[in-house]
Amino acid sequence: MTQSTKRVFGSCCGKSRQFYFQNDMKTAKTAMSTLRITPNQCIALMExxxxxxxxxxxxxxxxxxxxxxxxxxxxxxxxxxxxxxxDKLYGHALIQQQSLTNRVLIFSGRISSEILLKAAKMRISILLSKSAPTTLAIELARDLNMTTIGFIREKSFNVYSHPERMIK
Incomplete structure (x- = not known):
């Protein structure tokens, strides 16, 4: 068994030297959900x-x-x-044995690669944030088939990955 040497570097909370081997991403789940969302729903959920x-x-x-x-x-x-x-959110859902399939994650903070990987482990397919994703988070979202929408403020937002889940 050979371990891939492809590294994914992330910077978060002062851990700028942290990296993942590609094999570490095996615990993340590729989003298979067909869940879709409208622009108005994105804005309303953030509000x-x-x-x-x-x-x-x-x-x-x-x-x-x-x-x-x-x-x-x-x-x-x-x-x-x-x-x-x-982590509090995910812990509560695990303890209550709540299914997270076809759920939207709404987040107020920056979407780092670590946040995105946690969302992938939760089986989230649509991630909304008031803030921006990092470049690495966008790349991971594309690889994991996750829709990432950021800078949701008032009547605008940016779709960074998998826009096919947006209903126009």
Missing amino acids: ALQQQSDIFQKTGGVHNAALATPDHIFLQRSDIGRHNAL
């Missing part, structure tokens, strides 16, 4: 994420992560750390 976070409303100092259908949020978590907010 709902911000409105549902009382801590964010009071402080502006936390990250939020939520699981949703294209029409509504059913689980939301906040934390000062963006990774922690996502």
